[in-house]
Amino acid sequence: MSNTISCYLQLLESLEKIKFKKIVLLHGEGFGAWCWYKTIAQLEEVGLQPTALDLTGSGIDLTDTNTVTTLAEYSKPLIKYLENLPVDEKVILVGHSSGGACLSYALEHFPEKISKAIFLCATMVSNGQRPFDVFAEELGSAERFMKESQFLIYGNGKDKPPTGFMFEKQLMKALYFNQSPTKDVALAMVSMRSTPLGPIMEELSLTPEKYGTGRRFYVQTLEDRALSPDVQEKLVRENPPEGVFKIKGSDHCPFFSRPQSLHKILIEIVQIP
Template sequence: MGNRFICMKKKEANENGSRSKRMVRSQRKMLSEEEFLHRQALSMALHQHQLSQRFEGSMSRRIGSTSFRRRNLPDDLLSNEKQPPDFLEKIKTKNFILIHGEGFGAWCWYKTIALLEESGLFPTAFDLTGSGIDLTDTNSVATLAEYSKPLVDYLRGLPEDEKVILVGHSSGGACISYALEHFPQKISKAIFVCATMVSNGQRPFDVFAEELGSAEHFMKESKFLIYGNGKDKPPTGFMFEKEQMKGLYFNQSPAKDVALAMVSMRPIPLGPIMEKLSLTPENYGSGRRFYIQTLDDRALSPDVQEKLVRENPPEGVFKIKGSDHSPFLAKPQSLHKILIEIAQIP
């Protein structure tokens, strides 16, 4: 009886010991996973910090100088298709200037920047005034000229014999239209990505009227308006609630990119998008324009985009299936392929 009791105690001790070892291993595994997640988060934070470095001059941010190496790219960014060895020879203008849309910042182009650099091209992304990490109060940005100042300053400083390819997203289309009017000789091609490609005398806001209602109604009734100068003064900006933004802009984008957007989006200045553009046939009309349509877009519907290209015909129209209003997040490879294709057009 005594021996059996001793054996039972030994067995129990062994079981307790095994259980303790399993618990220790489990805890070590959890700590290891936590450490991995911590390191991953730290790496992402450092990467974002590198992206948001401020450069001198009026340029809020020039991401084009940040280097991306292939080994650092997520798998979904790596292209399975090898570019033909001579494709760069077909591209006369290798400098891409990426202009974000309303509420966004230069940060939204991070996948496009990586892909263009991997292809041997030279992308530069700006924070427009009051956007991204630019410190200007959004409520103080009253005109399209003020809003577009980082782009204008850059183009004004370009050497006479140098040209760029402009890429504008959403209301950033108004900025590249403005640039086409004032610097036609410095722009090789202008690419409108589900953008407000307005006609002469039209306001960028008018393009969104189907979704937001008339400008007059919006200015009086919208619950998203911001009154930076006081309730007794006209509104200065607006910003959608997070759930509305997700539904309008990011209905096909990856969850991680939506999370990034939710902490990065900023209020939209009203002045620039309510301003009528003055565009002439001699300047704006002489530019080479291309349009990229997004076919699962809830902010600027495919029908509205079709109407834009019908009323103000560009040189070429391209379409991305399954993309929301943010193709640089939802369909970066498809967007990249089209940008390269347009760049190669003689």
């Protein structure tokens, strides 16, 4: 039997013994469950049970983005999913980019339902921080962004505070997809939606008794222009997780640019006892 096949069979066997096989994938700003299509296929192939959720006002969820004002509201599909889990079930959560805020929120409110939390080039904030603050180096301070950005959307009229934002396509390509295949970039360009502003401007309240007991892992992307490797390094330093993994040659969307490397890391984290 070839070495590759025997390694694959060994992997299947070791994953078979794992108690919690459910993996919930949370997208970042502008994305939806659709962005995980490669990851879902790869995880299913090795016998795991991935579920990708559309957060409120994202993907094919019909809620108007401009009406989503809080992190609790934005995270509702995840909260519902966790509330409906059987008592003895736990899941592994994976959050991409600003989806990391929903991950932290879930860790604070449902620590007993989450076996591991994986922050994928994500906003892993500390207590009292806003998800937006993480992007401040790239986008400027929140205050300045709210006043001056040309990407803001005023869903309630120009005289009211902005309700969302969306980068224009060329900037999005440069920020997010500098290493991604053109087909995936084309998929993103027709699928991305605006992002509600309220949830990423909200300060998170995270306690040592709840959030602090969670098992957190961070996956860094080393060719990332949306959340630079330096910023990711700083997040890990200020709020140390249990393990840190790095994906070489990956832009801000490893599920497109380095799906195989991402898959390997997810499998490695799943297997950590």
